[in-house]
Amino acid sequence: IFAWRYFTSYESTDDAQIDGHVNSISARVSGHVIKLNVDDNQYVQAGTVLVEIDPTDYQLAVERAKADYADAVAAAQAARVNVPITSVSTTGQVSSAQADVSSAQAGIAGATQQYQAAKAQLLEAQANNTKAQSDLARYRQLVAKQEISQQQYDQALATAQASAATVEAARANVSAAEQQVIQARGKLDQAQANLRTANTAPRQVAVIRSHAASAEAQVQRKKADLDQAQLNLAYTRVAAPVTGIVSNRTVEVGQNVQAGQELMKVIPLEDVWVTANFKENQLRSMHAGQPVDIHVDANGKTYHGHVDSIAGASGARFSLLPPENATGNYVKVVQRIPVKIVFENGQLKGHELRPGMSVEPKVWIRK
Numbered sequence: 001i002f003a004w005r006y007f008t009s010y011e012s013t014d015d016a017q018i019d020g021h022v023n024s025i026s027a028r029v030s031g032h033v034i035k036l037n038v039d040d041n042q043y044v045q046a047g048t049v050l051v052e053i054d055p056t057d058y059q060l061a062v063e064r065a066k067a068d069y070a071d072a073v074a075a076a077q078a079a080r081v082n083v084p085i086t087s088v089s090t091t092g093q094v095s096s097a098q099a100d101v102s103s104a105q106a107g108i109a110g111a112t113q114q115y116q117a118a119k120a121q122l123l124e125a126q127a128n129n130t131k132a133q134s135d136l137a138r139y140r141q142l143v144a145k146q147e148i149s150q151q152q153y154d155q156a157l158a159t160a161q162a163s164a165a166t167v168e169a170a171r172a173n174v175s176a177a178e179q180q181v182i183q184a185r186g187k188l189d190q191a192q193a194n195l196r197t198a199n200t201a202p203r204q205v206a207v208i209r210s211h212a213a214s215a216e217a218q219v220q221r222k223k224a225d226l227d228q229a230q231l232n233l234a235y236t237r238v239a240a241p242v243t244g245i246v247s248n249r250t251v252e253v254g255q256n257v258q259a260g261q262e263l264m265k266v267i268p269l270e271d272v273w274v275t276a277n278f279k280e281n282q283l284r285s286m287h288a289g290q291p292v293d294i295h296v297d298a299n300g301k302t303y304h305g306h307v308d309s310i311a312g313a314s315g316a317r318f319s320l321l322p323p324e325n326a327t328g329n330y331v332k333v334v335q336r337i338p339v340k341i342v343f344e345n346g347q348l349k350g351h352e353l354r355p356g357m358s359v360e361p362k363v364w365i366r367k
Contacts, residue, residue: 011286012362015336016276018296020355023242023266025050027257028235029058036253038246043351044266046243051251051263053236062233065226072222076215079208097194104188111184115177122170125163132156132163244268245351269351273343274305276361277315277336285365286310292341293362299352304344307363311338339363 031053038050139156249264251257274294278286286307294303314335316322341361 009366010362010364011278011282012360013276013278013282014358014360015278016274016341016359016361018272018353018355018357018359019275019340020272021242021268022355023244023268024262025238025240025264025266026260026262027051027053027238028259029053029232030258031055031057031236031256033251033253033255033257036251038249038264040246040249042246044240044243044246046240048240049237050240050246051238053238053257055233055236058229058233058236062226062229065222065229069219069222069226072215072219076212076219079212079215097191100191100194101188104184104191107184108181108188111177111180115174115181118170118173118177122167122174125166125170129160129163129167132160136160238263240266242266242268243270267355269353270348272348272353272355273308274341274359274361276339276341276359276363278339278363280314280335280337283310283337283339286339286363291364293364294341294343295360295362296353297358297360298354301352303347305341305347305361306344308340308342311340313337 033051034054035052036050037048037052038044044050136156136159139153142153244266247265247267251263257263274292288307288309290307292305292307294305295301296303314337316335341363
């Protein structure tokens with residue numbers, strides 16, 4: 001009874017091994033390897049520089065990105081300054097154009113009045129000339145009859161000639177006044193055109209603000225380019241992401257590597273566990289939290305742990321060519337289910353365990 005009770009209180013299997021993470025170290029930038037700081041099977045701390053890639057090209061890219069960023073910042077500052085300057089300037093242009101329109105309208109009114117006055121003077125001069133010409137005709141008849149003196153006739157002739165000259169002068173004044181009206185209307189048209197141009201000030205300010213916003217966006221883009229260049233420069237020093245043992249190193253000094261190319265692997269020995277493939281009929285009473293004795297073949301030691309979890313499917317389901325029982329002759333095969341067993345805290349000292357080592361776990365399903 002005691003023997004039966006003992007042998008039925010646990011489940012064990014020899015289909016089990018140490019499992020762990022295998023961190024693949026790859027280059028994030030391409031370049032020429034100038035220094036290799038580790039060897040195979042060397043223990044490294046997280047952050048240790050493993051490989052150094054020639055940084056010259058990436059340093060030049062950083063300097064170029066800094067210059068582009070500084071140029072973009074200066075352009076953005078100039079664009080920001082132009083916004084208030086343009087706003088004030090366009091506002092002044094609108095006020096000046098409105099004043100010019102008012103002045104041109106007043107000029108048209110004045111020129112029109114002068115034109116009307118000139119026409120009135122022309123009519124007066126024409127009336128005076130008509131009278132003078134009529135008087136001259138009468139004096140000519142009288143002087144021919146010697147009823148008046150020659151002096152009186154000469155005086156009437158001079159008056160008629162002066163009246164005719166006055167008419168011509170009045171006509172010239174009318175023409176000049178008319179030209180002044182035309183010029184005043186031209187000035188009004190020009191002032192109104194300038195006012196229409198000045199009224200586009202809000203759109204001009206909007207355009208300047210758009211340019212300023214575009215310059216700010218350019219600054220952000222150049223800043224992103226600079227950040228990317230600095231990241232690429234930092235990527236020339238490939239560091240260990242975790243603490244562990246360097247394995248499967250494939251890179252050598254002088255080699256040209258490409259972005260994404262695997263250089264080596266780092267195995268974190270502090271984070272290992274056991275993957276035990278139990279038969280499905282051994283899982284009837286097995287559950288998470290049960291204590292486990294783990295015997296390691298490599299050193300003959302026994303460690304303590306507990307069941308962490310049971311896989312969601314059998315190992316066959318994860319194989320490259322899973323079996324298909326719906327075809328061919330069906331033969332029932334007992335399936336194996338992976339069970340994850342973790343070590344108790346404080347037992348993994350000295351880095352004695354390696355992924356792939358064979359172990360024999362003994363899960364105590366009841367005490």
